Amino acid sequence: MMEVYTICFPYASSQPSLGGTYRGIEPLGPLWSMHASSTRIPFGALGPEHRPDQPLNISFSLLNGHVGKDQTRDDVMVDDCDIIRGFMAGNIERIPIQEGPMEGTLYVPTDRGSKPLPAILDFRGAEEGNREHLAALLASHGYVTMTTGFPLQSDTLININYLEQLFHRLAYHRMVDESRIGVLSRGDGVAVGLGVASHLNHLPLRCLVGSNGVSFNTSFGWILPDGSKTNFYPYYERAKSYKPTNGSVKLCSQFDPFRIESILSKTPDCFVPVENTSIPLMMFSTRDNPYLPSQYCMGELKSRLRHIGRSDQLEVIEYSDTGHLLDPTYVSHVQSSYGNMPSMTDGLRIAWGGESTSHARSQRDMWERTLAFFKDYLKV
Structure with missing residues (x-):
């Protein structure tokens, strides 16, 4: 079953999710509901090695079902996008x-x-x-x-x-x-x-x-x-x-x-x-x-x-x-x-x-x- 998400962000949350595991309208909702894909971000905190001038990139993928044994993500991917969280302006x-x-x-x-x-x-x-x-x-x-x-x-x-x-x-x-x-x-x-x-x-x-x-x-x-x-x-x-x-x-x-x-x-x-x-x-x-x-x-x-x-x-x-x-x-x-x-x-x-x-x-x-x-x- 395809899970559809409306990506909501602070100050721009207006549409609820149409299905899947995330419900309602909530700032950063799809973000706080995720798990880390690696130990690069320990305990949910940005460490000293993460410089403020280096934005954090978060990738979203919409898949048509699960990735099968002989498939790659590209085989079932409907769409994807990257969300960049910046901590420091360029000035x-x-x-x-x-x-x-x-x-x-x-x-x-x-x-x-x-x-x-x-x-x-x-x-x-x-x-x-x-x-x-x-x-x-x-x-x-x-x-x-x-x-x-x-x-x-x-x-x-x-x-x-x-x-x-x-x-x-x-x-x-x-x-x-x-x-x-x-x-x-x-x-x-x-x-x-x-x-x-x-x-x-x-x-x-x-x-x-x-x-x-x-x-x-x-x-x-x-x-x-x-x-x-x-x-x-x-x-x-x-x-x-x-x-x-x-x-x-x-x-x-x-x-x-x-x-x-x-x-x-x-x-x-x-x-x-x-x-x-x-x-x-x-x-x-x-x-x-x-x-x-x-x-x-x-x-x-x-x-x-x-x-x-x-x-x-x-x-x-x-x-x-x-x-x-x-x-x-x-x-x-x-x-x-x-x-x-x-x-x-x-x-x-x-x-x-x-x-x-x-x-x-x-x-x-x-x-x-x-x-x-x-x-x-x-x-x-």
């Missing part, structure tokens, strides 16, 4: 930078005239490596972006002075309006972004967006400008030392295995002192994040700001059935993104969690809200 300049041990990349739009542009400082999560696709996407929307990596697993302290130098490196660029700089952060990077805004509250930051992150230091402390140091909660070490009985565990669905909540309550300086910054905050969180306790941390942030009478400073958007990989540059259509991540230790595997339909919807909603938030506060 973007990529500039590697370094400040002390901190490395980063600057993305600068080159066709916006000579008037200074708003800028975004992008802090990635520990698991992301040097993935730069989201920074390239934002640059394609008219922002100068700087994305930076920082040592989380090997070192236990981050010198915040280096991050201040990175900020000034961005602010002093000839194409940047230093009065219109925001922060984008994900995963562990949310604690870093909040730390910069809170410990360096003299910097003229305008706003911060965080995605599925934490408000405490997971495996690093700070060396502050006055030389003092902050504590951290060894989250990943606790995860590695935990020995589940069934070989699999949802780390953050329950806090009991590592006693996160009770331990953090006794070491309050592990939390970022968000009371020290008054910039607007927008946080995205999923109720089923199995990798980091983002929902708990968003509740903690709400409580802190409510206690000092600044509840309106923070907006939290929560999603269900979305899992950990909440990011518009992840390849949401690869269903292995809802499978297991590599073992953190022998016998322990952590599922990313999520469900493909909800994942696709949440990523689209988050991306639209993020662009609108930056547009409001950075006046792009």
Whole structure:
């Protein structure tokens, strides 16, 4: 039986599928319903080897039945087409930078005239490596972006002075309006972004967006400008030392295995002192994040700001059935993104969690809200 699909894409979804396994009208529907044909895209995420200037090509084929034993795809192919997902416009300049041990990349739009542009400082999560696709996407929307990596697993302290130098490196660029700089952060990077805004509250930051992150230091402390140091909660070490009985565990669905909540309550300086910054905050969180306790941390942030009478400073958007990989540059259509991540230790595997339909919807909603938030506060 021939299966007929209407290919639907964001902002142009108007016709339902006429048959087959995909139903209804859904942005990226045929994409999130696919399986990866190889391991080139591990866990549904674009890796460091996938450069933002290299579009992702997705091939669709309409076949009249199945490919028989003595046939090729061409024998039963009715039609085919290629869909290209681009992450970076052709007018973007990529500039590697370094400040002390901190490395980063600057993305600068080159066709916006000579008037200074708003800028975004992008802090990635520990698991992301040097993935730069989201920074390239934002640059394609008219922002100068700087994305930076920082040592989380090997070192236990981050010198915040280096991050201040990175900020000034961005602010002093000839194409940047230093009065219109925001922060984008994900995963562990949310604690870093909040730390910069809170410990360096003299910097003229305008706003911060965080995605599925934490408000405490997971495996690093700070060396502050006055030389003092902050504590951290060894989250990943606790995860590695935990020995589940069934070989699999949802780390953050329950806090009991590592006693996160009770331990953090006794070491309050592990939390970022968000009371020290008054910039607007927008946080995205999923109720089923199995990798980091983002929902708990968003509740903690709400409580802190409510206690000092600044509840309106923070907006939290929560999603269900979305899992950990909440990011518009992840390849949401690869269903292995809802499978297991590599073992953190022998016998322990952590599922990313999520469900493909909800994942696709949440990523689209988050991306639209993020662009609108930056547009409001950075006046792009």
